[in-house]
Amino acid sequence: xxxxxxxxxxxxxxxxxxxxxxxxxxxxxxxxxxxxxxxxxxxxxxxxxxxxxxxxxxxxxxxxxxxxxxxxxxxxxxxxxxxxxxxxxxxxxxxxxxxxxxxxxxxxxxxxxxxxxxxxxxxxxxxxxxxxxxxxxxxxxxxxxxxxxxxxxxxxxxxxxxxxxxxxxxxxxxxxxxxxxxxxxxxxxxxxxxxxxxxxxxxxxxxxxxxxxxxxxxxxxxxxxxxxxxxxxxxxxxxxxxxxxxxxxxxxxxxxxxxxxxxxxxxxxxxxxxxxxxxxxxxxxxxxxxxxxxx
Amino acid sequence: xxxxxxxxxxxxxxxxxxxxxxxxxxxxxxxxxxxxxxxxxxxxxxxxxxxxxxxxxxxxxxxxxxxxxxxxxxxxxxxxxxxxxxxxxxxxxxxxxxxxxxxxxxxxxxxxxxxxxxxxxxxxxxxxxxxxxxxxxxxxxxxxxxxxxxxxxxxxxxxxxxxxxxxxxxxxxxxxxxxxxxxxxxxxxxxxxxxxxxxxxxxxxxxxxxxxxxxxxxxxxxxxxxxxxxxxxxxxxxxxxxxxxxxxxxxxxxxxxxxxxxxxxxxxxxxxxxxxxxxxxxxxxxxxxxxxxxxxxxxxxxxxxxxxxxxxxxxxxxxxxxx
Numbered sequence: 258x259x260x261x262x263x264x265x266x267x268x269x270x271x272x273x274x275x276x277x278x279x280x281x282x283x284x285x286x287x288x289x290x291x292x293x294x295x296x297x298x299x300x301x302x303x304x305x306x307x308x309x310x311x312x313x314x315x316x317x318x319x320x321x322x323x324x325x326x327x328x329x330x331x332x333x334x335x336x337x338x339x340x341x342x343x344x345x346x347x348x349x350x351x352x353x354x355x356x357x358x359x360x361x362x363x364x365x366x367x368x369x370x371x372x373x374x375x376x377x378x379x380x381x382x383x384x385x386x387x388x389x390x391x392x393x394x395x396x397x398x399x400x401x402x403x404x405x406x407x408x409x410x411x412x413x414x415x416x417x418x419x420x421x422x423x424x425x426x427x428x429x430x431x432x433x434x435x436x437x438x439x440x441x442x443x444x445x446x447x448x449x450x451x452x453x454x455x456x457x458x459x460x461x462x463x464x465x466x467x468x469x470x471x472x473x474x475x476x477x478x479x480x481x482x483x484x485x486x487x488x489x490x491x492x493x494x495x496x497x498x499x500x501x502x503x504x505x506x507x508x509x510x511x512x513x514x515x516x517x518x519x520x521x522x523x524x525x526x527x528x529x530x531x532x533x534x535x536x537x538x539x540x541x542x543x544x545x546x547x548x549x550x551x552x
Numbered sequence: 553x554x555x556x557x558x559x560x561x562x563x564x565x566x567x568x569x570x571x572x573x574x575x576x577x578x579x580x581x582x583x584x585x586x587x588x589x590x591x592x593x594x595x596x597x598x599x600x601x602x603x604x605x606x607x608x609x610x611x612x613x614x615x616x617x618x619x620x621x622x623x624x625x626x627x628x629x630x631x632x633x634x635x636x637x638x639x640x641x642x643x644x645x646x647x648x649x650x651x652x653x654x655x656x657x658x659x660x661x662x663x664x665x666x667x668x669x670x671x672x673x674x675x676x677x678x679x680x681x682x683x684x685x686x687x688x689x690x691x692x693x694x695x696x697x698x699x700x701x702x703x704x705x706x707x708x709x710x711x712x713x714x715x716x717x718x719x720x721x722x723x724x725x726x727x728x729x730x731x732x733x734x735x736x737x738x739x740x741x742x743x744x745x746x747x748x749x750x751x752x753x754x755x756x757x758x759x760x761x762x763x764x765x766x767x768x769x770x771x772x773x774x775x776x777x778x779x780x781x782x783x784x785x786x787x788x789x790x791x792x793x794x795x796x797x798x799x800x801x802x803x804x805x806x807x808x809x810x811x812x813x814x815x816x817x818x819x820x821x822x823x824x825x826x827x828x829x830x831x832x833x834x835x836x837x838x839x840x841x842x843x844x845x846x847x848x849x850x851x852x853x854x855x856x857x858x859x860x861x862x863x864x865x866x867x868x869x870x871x872x873x874x875x
Contacts (some may be wrong), residue, residue: 292749300673351857354706357673358619359856362813366805366852373845430723489802493681526692533685540678544669 260483264522270372270401272333272518276406278476280514281414282308282469284507288418288490289465292425295438296458299349299360300495304466305488306371309481311467312474313375316384326389333471334464341463345456353455368488375481383478410472417468418507426502434458494537499549509547563592572873576821593723594791599831600730601788606811606823607737607782613809614818615741616773617753621676621682622663623781623808624657628800629686630782635795636695637703645708645716649729652786653779659686660778661771666771667732671756680802681800687800701796705789722791729787733780738820740776749773803845813855816862821875825863 286304293301301307314336315329324332344367352359388406395404425431437444437451445451470484477483498509513532520531527534539547585665588598605627612618630652667678690696697703707716716722718743726784740746748769749859751759760766789795798804807830828847855862 294673300677348853348857349866355860358676359620359860361619361673361676362809363853365809366849366856369806369849369852371849373842373849376845378840420858485802489680489684493676493684496670496677496681512734529688530685533681536678536681538664538670 262386264401267402268396269522274401274407274411274518275521276514276516276518277411278514279510279517280511281411282473282487282510283491283494283514284418284510285414285465285472286467286487287494287498287506287510288421288503289462290491291503291506292421292465292493293459293462294500296434296441296455297345297353297360298357299364300357300492301459301462302361302364302488303344303367303371304463305484305486306368307337307341307463307484308466308470308473308487309375309479310340310371311470312386312479312483313379313384314467315421315471315474316386316479319386323507326387326471329474330468330471331428334467335505337467337470338460338464342456342460346457349459350452350455350507368485372485373482379481380481381482383480383483386479387476388475406475410476413472414469417465418510421458421465422503422507424512461510490532493532497532497536497539499546501546502548505548570873572871573820573875574794576875580583580824581731582823584731587617588720588723593719595831595835597723597726597791598788599828600726601784601791602808602811602831603824603827604730604733604787605781605784606808606815606827607734608777608784609808610812610815610817610819610823611737611777611780612773613812614822615746615753616749616770616775618668618770619809620679620774620777621802621805621809622679622681622686623777624800624802624804625663625686626660626714626778626781627785627788627804628690628795628797629659630656631795631799632696632702633787634786635705635789637710638701638790639705640695643708644712645658645710648708649783649786649790652789656782656785657775657779660775660782664771664774664778668767668774680805683800683805684802687802690797690800696795696797700798701794702789703794705795706839707790707791707793716790726787726791729783733783733825737780741820745769745772792850807848810852810855812862814851814859814862816865816868816875817860819862819864819868819875822862822864829863838850841849 286308288303290304293299293304312331314333315326318324318329318332319326333335348363348367349360353364386466392406392409395402397403425434433444433449433454437449437454441451473483494510494513497513498505500506513535516535517528517531521528584596584600605623609623610618613619632652633655634648634652637643637651640754641648644652663679663682667675670678691713693700695702707722709715710725714721714725716725741749748759748764751762751764752766752769785799788799811826811830812823813826814829815824816822819832833847834844836848840847859866861869868875
């Protein structure tokens with residue numbers, strides 16, 4: 258078997274694929290953060306906890322109601338999105354006019370509550386979740402083995418990301434959203450119910466996190482801690498990409514996933530820190546972020 | 553720069569500390585003298601270490617308006633270096649502490665220089681991300697002992713003379729370190745330098761237009777805060793004889809935010825009160841396991857929604873005097 262740069266191609270492409278999967282999660286999560294930040298001016302620290310909740314809802318649906326993966330993929334984002342809308346209406350709404358930092362602190366508190374509750378009932382160990390039968394197995398592509406489920410995760414995330422981009426950038430609803438991001442008072446004056454739009458936007462951003470959680474459930478174990486460290490990496494992704502552009506978030510998410518995967522091949526010791534190193538370099542060269550507008 | 557700081561000097565002279573703050577300080581010192589006769593000294597020393605940590609954190613959020621979500625990095629890094637210096641290099645405690653504080657100051661210089669390139673929420677995310685990077689470094693680096701941490705760190709003899717294994721001696725040393733750190737922060741806030749920091753907090757563009765090199769002030773404040781957090785971490789390691797991953801974890805960064813928030817952001821005695829409340833709470837709720845996290849989360853939410861001034865902020869409002 259020929260080798261690329263001294264690395265067997267199966268290893269190389271295998272890690273790139275793993276990187277793409279992580280990148281898919283980074284992209285979906287950072288997209289949700291960016292959409293929420295655009296309208297609410299809140300960095301949603303609870304995003305990781307709600308991603309975890311999404312995975313747990315899938316597990317509950319299977320364990321208690323016997324509803325499988327495909328139902329979970331549909332219902333979990335709806336349920337978690339509804340939970341998000343309740344949180345927005347009851348809590349986040351009250352601090353809308355305060356310094357943005359309070360939003361960060363409030364959602365951090367929410368993340369602690371959600372993660373603590375799940376850890377009380379499930380401990381730190383993970384619950385297994387089976388790959389749906391339709392996507393079990395894989396294909397041999399000659400240079401590597403491609404598990405079907407992993408290909409599905411990348412494809413589904415891409416479709417959802419691009420769908421979100423299309424809705425926001427190319428539809429009437431999206432134009433309202435963008436207008437409200439620019440100037441909520443003016444949009445309100447035109448007769449559009451901005452508070453309802455804020456609630457729906459938070460619900461949608463949170464639903465994206467839950468969707469990523471369901472996608473992640475069969476790959477990683479469903480555990481209370483699964484979102485805690487991930488959200489910090491996603492923050493770094495957001496700093497690198499800047500929150501100004503939707504396509505920017507998507508490209509940055511997938512790109513950094515691949516960078517992380519490649520680091521695992523060539524210098525595994527740095528694989529958990531490489532995204533933070535990239536962040537530091539980007540801050541030195543282009544402080545506003547790769548796709549960001551100067552603040 | 554000299555003329556610029558001189559300009560503000562008059563304002564600083566006018567805001568000389570009022571009498572009630574001296575009274576509050578005297579009460580605090582008296583309590584510290586009396587406390588070890590009533591309460592387990594290790595517990596008080598733990599509170600003092602966290603109080604200093606929270607005061608250092610509060611210097612940034614309360615007086616410069618910078619929310620650092622990665623302050624655990626400075627607490628933990630100093631702890632590891634102090635522990636390593638005392639145990640492996642066999643340095644005396646004061647030199648081990650100096651090594652720890654210096655490490656945190658340098659780390660603060662690097663993290664601060666990167667983080668002040670962005671404002672507001674981004675600043676918080678950057679500090680959090682860089683602290684997480686340090687966490688992974690500490691997890692992997694050979695000298696930190698990974699999951700085990702550095703255990704059985706000798707307290708040693710201060711200046712090679714004073715034996716710190718005696719509980720009361722250690723207590724006195726920790727109290728002196730805490731008071732020194734506290735007074736340094738107090739002095740900084742009430743100096744011309746501190747006035748400029750407050751000006752930046754209130755209106756950064758205006759401070760820039762007045763000719764202040766805002767980034768330099770922010771960076772100096774950040775390094776000072778990091779070094780004092782390091783002092784807290786180094787002292788904590790000598791008290792508990794243990795340096796572990798808990799001290800560099802993001803949860804610790806969250807805890808210090810909570811202490812400052814509960815006590816009152818931008819108040820002088822608030823972080824101390826917040827540390828007393830939170831550490832006592834952890835102590836009493838320890839047997840509840842993961843519920844402690846839930847309780848802390850609830851306190852976070854309640855404070856942000858209804859108690860944004862914190863304990864000392866509300867007290868100050870009632871008595872119409874700033875604490």
